[in-house]
Amino acid sequence: MRKAALAAAVVLLVLPGRAAGDPPRGGIVHVPLKPGETPVEHGYQLYAGNCSTCHGSRGEGITHKRAIRGASDQTGLGPRLVGVGALAADFYLRTGYMPLAQAHAQPRRSRVLFSDRELRDLIAYVASLGPGPAIPTPHPERGSVADGLKLFTDHCAGCHQIVAEGGYVTGAFVPPIKDDSPVQVAEAVRTGPYVMPKFSKKQISDANLDSIIRYIDYAKHPRDAGGWAIGHIGPVPEGLVAWFIAALAIVAACVAIGERNKS
Amino acid sequence: MKRFLATVLVLLFGRLRRRPRLERERIVGTNPPDSRAQMLVFWLFLAAAVCGVAFPVVYAVNAIPHQTQFLGLSLGLCLAFIALACMVMSRSLVPVEEIEEDYPPSSHPEEQEKVEQIVDESGDRITRRRLFVVGLGAAGTALGVALLTPLASLGPVFDVSSFFRTPWRRGVRLVGEDGSAFRAADIEEGTFYTAFPEHADREQMGAPLVIVRLPVGELRLPPERKGWAPDGILAYSKICTHAGCAIALYRKPTFAPTEPRPALVCPCHYSTFDPSRAGKVIFGPAGRPLPQLPLLIDRRGELRAAGNFSGAVGPSWWGVRNRQPRS
Numbered sequence: 001m002r003k004a005a006l007a008a009a010v011v012l013l014v015l016p017g018r019a020a021g022d023p024p025r026g027g028i029v030h031v032p033l034k035p036g037e038t039p040v041e042h043g044y045q046l047y048a049g050n051c052s053t054c055h056g057s058r059g060e061g062i063t064h065k066r067a068i069r070g071a072s073d074q075t076g077l078g079p080r081l082v083g084v085g086a087l088a089a090d091f092y093l094r095t096g097y098m099p100l101a102q103a104h105a106q107p108r109r110s111r112v113l114f115s116d117r118e119l120r121d122l123i124a125y126v127a128s129l130g131p132g133p134a135i136p137t138p139h140p141e142r143g144s145v146a147d148g149l150k151l152f153t154d155h156c157a158g159c160h161q162i163v164a165e166g167g168y169v170t171g172a173f174v175p176p177i178k179d180d181s182p183v184q185v186a187e188a189v190r191t192g193p194y195v196m197p198k199f200s201k202k203q204i205s206d207a208n209l210d211s212i213i214r215y216i217d218y219a220k221h222p223r224d225a226g227g228w229a230i231g232h233i234g235p236v237p238e239g240l241v242a243w244f245i246a247a248l249a250i251v252a253a254c255v256a257i258g259e260r261n262k263s
Numbered sequence: 264m265k266r267f268l269a270t271v272l273v274l275l276f277g278r279l280r281r282r283p284r285l286e287r288e289r290i291v292g293t294n295p296p297d298s299r300a301q302m303l304v305f306w307l308f309l310a311a312a313v314c315g316v317a318f319p320v321v322y323a324v325n326a327i328p329h330q331t332q333f334l335g336l337s338l339g340l341c342l343a344f345i346a347l348a349c350m351v352m353s354r355s356l357v358p359v360e361e362i363e364e365d366y367p368p369s370s371h372p373e374e375q376e377k378v379e380q381i382v383d384e385s386g387d388r389i390t391r392r393r394l395f396v397v398g399l400g401a402a403g404t405a406l407g408v409a410l411l412t413p414l415a416s417l418g419p420v421f422d423v424s425s426f427f428r429t430p431w432r433r434g435v436r437l438v439g440e441d442g443s444a445f446r447a448a449d450i451e452e453g454t455f456y457t458a459f460p461e462h463a464d465r466e467q468m469g470a471p472l473v474i475v476r477l478p479v480g481e482l483r484l485p486p487e488r489k490g491w492a493p494d495g496i497l498a499y500s501k502i503c504t505h506a507g508c509a510i511a512l513y514r515k516p517t518f519a520p521t522e523p524r525p526a527l528v529c530p531c532h533y534s535t536f537d538p539s540r541a542g543k544v545i546f547g548p549a550g551r552p553l554p555q556l557p558l559l560i561d562r563r564g565e566l567r568a569a570g571n572f573s574g575a576v577g578p579s580w581w582g583v584r585n586r587q588p589r590s
Contacts, residue, residue: 158512192454
């Protein structure tokens, strides 16, 4: 019994805690496609079942300035979706950022619980709400890794860290970019999810974006000429290794050499 | 030529010829020759040599995977083998002897006393001791000051006016990294821009700006900064007031009711400034707000400075709060 309890405790410790940002478990409403229904109509059914609680019945958003009755300190639930276009919908849905269990949690990458068909119809519905940007088509093969490194350093590395491992900014978690497809990276740059700034084509041209995506692809497996990468998270763990492993080994060797013979 | 060769040969090999050893009484006690230890030392040196030779080989052959690691390994092992050989030598082949010797008793006590007496009596002519102490003190102090004088070249200790000089004054146009002017209409919400003064040195501490646009209704600037942010466009110094890093992070909510407030964040130590509240510090080690630059929109719709910063630019130091920046 005690063993079982211990095992449970270990499992609880080891398993990453289910973040509040994960999608509602089993709470997805799947609507079967009726014969003769257009994608937008089907998308609306899905939207009504899964998104309207926070984004309003027609994508107008729930942006109360006053507190919502019975919802304690909540002052709004979800932004207006009219005009966000297919770009934002494709990003938030295909990364599993949406649907969100709690309106105030930071959306995180999680398992996508919609089928591909459902995703396409939902995105078509959100795009139909108003004119907005379409899903981008980046061409990372046209970019250059060297330019990408420089641009990534200028625009992205401050938060996402130089090999795209992610990190923290005050008040939010910064996701690693390594699981994102090129399209998702392009979408994130243009739409600026959660607290990330968005970047217009004037700030980062499509050609520069190609280079950035090419660099991110390189950063998935960077050439570690220096050896042990120690998680690619920079000078702090490297310093720890230098001080607590290498320095100790040197001191131990010095002590061994300097020891007097006991004869 | 022949003679030269002969000389070289003699120099090289002549030394190797054994000189007849004189039979003398040994000082170091005889130890039996330890052939195992000698062989071990030899093999260790050989191993070191092999590792040493491996270095240029690894260096030359680019096809070897993890080349850098093998380079380090060969050099490291070479040094380690030499160290091991030295350790074995010192432990097994070199005899160790500990000798302690007493201090010798002073052999001429009377003479020592005499010397002390001479020293005492030699000072008899100096009657004004204090004068000497004062003179020596003055000379020592002067020498110390002279030695410390070059420290003044390390930086402005008394003249800190250059810290307060910025290239901004009323009418200076804001330009981007590529030198193009910023049109107010092009500044979007939800993103941030870096701007520099036109025709000025961009490397100066006071030059770079970070520009953001917020809804006018969200601004909470103090009354004396009325009009500093036309159409909600705010300009702050891009240099963090803590340690002088560049403010490279802009945290902006996609949906304000459920997300953190807009903030300018320094990536070095996470000093976080609120752009809507005149650059107030809301988190982190920075001790004073981000200096704000008043803006105006000219007739062509382009952004220009309307004056100088609200406070001194750059990392904080003594007296930084007491003076205003100058153009």
